[in-house]
Amino acid sequence: MTGVSAGRAGATGVPVRVRLHELAARPDGEEWIVGRMSTGRFVALPDDGKRCLDLLGQGLSLPEVAARIQEETGEEIDVPDFVEALIELGFVAAADGHDLPSEAVPTPPLARVQGHHVRWMLNPFVPLLIGMLICAAVVVQVSRAPVPLTYRSLLWSSHGSLVIGMSAAAGWTLLLVHECAHLLVARATGVPGRMRLGTRLQFLVVQTDISGIELAPRRHRLTAYLAGIATNLAVAATGVLAASLADPGTTLHRLLSALTLLALLPLPFQLLVFLRTDLYFVLQDLTRCRDLFGDGAAYAQYAARRLVGVAHRTLPGPEDPSRELPDHERRAVRTYSVVLVMGTTLCLLFLAAVTLPADVTLFARAVGGLGPDHSWTRNLDATAVIAALGGMHLLWLRTWWRRRRTTRRS
Incomplete structure (x- = not known):
């Protein structure tokens, strides 16, 4: 420049x-x-x-x-x-x-949707209505025969292909609706917002960039951060109420039960704040931190270098990066760094002990199921497994590499 x-x-x-x-x-x-x-x-x-x-x-x-x-x-x-x-x-x-040369401004998704079209999403009555809907679903679950929400709810059909197809279609639809909720609430505040694939450790995620929401009032910021969770809860509550009107045991009742569970399944993931989930941004806002993840990671690296230096009796390394932060921010960053280290360690251990061995076993079995010595159905099944596993891992690698290159350029 x-x-x-x-x-x-x-x-x-x-x-x-x-x-x-x-x-x-x-x-x-x-x-x-x-x-x-x-x-x-x-x-x-x-x-x-x-x-x-x-x-x-x-x-x-x-x-x-x-x-x-x-x-x-x-x-x-x-x-x-x-x-x-x-x-x-x-x-x-x-x-x-x-x-001066200026970087190209990408066209945001749903560009035709302007702020005034979705300004109603910032109305305080919207979360009130969602809360009433959730309360009604809880009352129905308690007072009537509850809608089953176990793993058996997902097995709504004896045909495995139908179960997998419906779960995939509903899961991706719910994911897009979840992210669109973030996008549209941000759009209502004047923030264009953008959706793209991203990685969180071993997880491939769809993420919505709503940079600029920092300029909105706190209530609007929290509304944008919690819009996805509220959407999932609203879908689940609607599924419970609709299922209570259907005859138990019917296909419709089983489908509604499966949809309800699919809407609830992503919510525990939001508790993993060390992966910068929706609740992470809520936490960052409430603690009034500028960059909770970045500062927490920097402090964790400093603490690790300090421990190594003490163990080897070497000269002290760089100074504590959190020392320059305000008191309230310093306390939050140091506490979050513990959560960050513990959560990341547990996730990577799970990857090494469960996910990778399972994927490698499935892939090896699929490769062994290929060839003229096996039936066409076995070959088809093996091909589908290899394509699914290989495709997901290649997509994760491609997304991770692109994000890494972008970060380096920035």
Whole structure:
């Protein structure tokens, strides 16, 4: 970026006057959250930084901004360095009258859905109605013959292909509806939102990026974070109420029971906050942390290096990265780092002890079931297993690699 500026702003390499992109801002304690909704890039600035940004937006030159800040606060700010940081963030549209290269803004999913179309999702009566629906389902479960919610509910048909097909179709549909709930609530606040595949340790997930929701009021932020869980609970409650109206033992009753259980099954996963689930973002917001996961991981690495140094009696390593955080944030980060380490360790142990051995066994059996010595049904079954297992693992690897490359570039 500095090379671009040097070519357009003279020998100093720093522009004299800049034009900013449209930026949004919200006060957050003693700081300001500022960023571009279109790109999803946001930073925290102190009051002086926000004032400097406002003056640049008014068209003042860099020397004029520096003089004005010094006059108002008595402090000196390195405005050229500040502007270079803004350029790297993509906040500057033009320098000295010349447009700067700007990253392409991807078209968000469901682009035709505008904020005013879904503003009703922010109405306080919506969670109240969902709560009433859930309460009604609980009353039905307690007062009448309960809808069965065991593993047998998933085996609603004697035909395995129908069970697998329905479970896959309903599961993916519920997953997309869950993520669309996040997306649409964020859209109601003015955040475009984007959906993509992602990885959480060994898990392949669909995730919705709602960067920019930080600028919304806390109630709206929490609504966006909890929209997916609320959607699953609403679907499950509707399934319970509908099943209570169907005759027990009928195909419809069994299907509704299976749908109810499929809607509830993803919810325990949300408790794994070390995987940055929906509840992680709720926790991060309530603890008023900027980056609970990143700071927690940094503190865990520091603690591990410190333990190794003590064990080997070497010189102390780098300083505690949490020391610069506010007191409330430091306590939350240190506590979360314990959860992060323990949860990650247990997940990886489960992967090594259960998931990988099961997958390898299934794959080996499938390979052994191929060939002219076996029936066509055995060959078909083996091919389906190899395609399913191989496809999922290849998709996980591809998603992980793309995310890694993107992180390195960032």
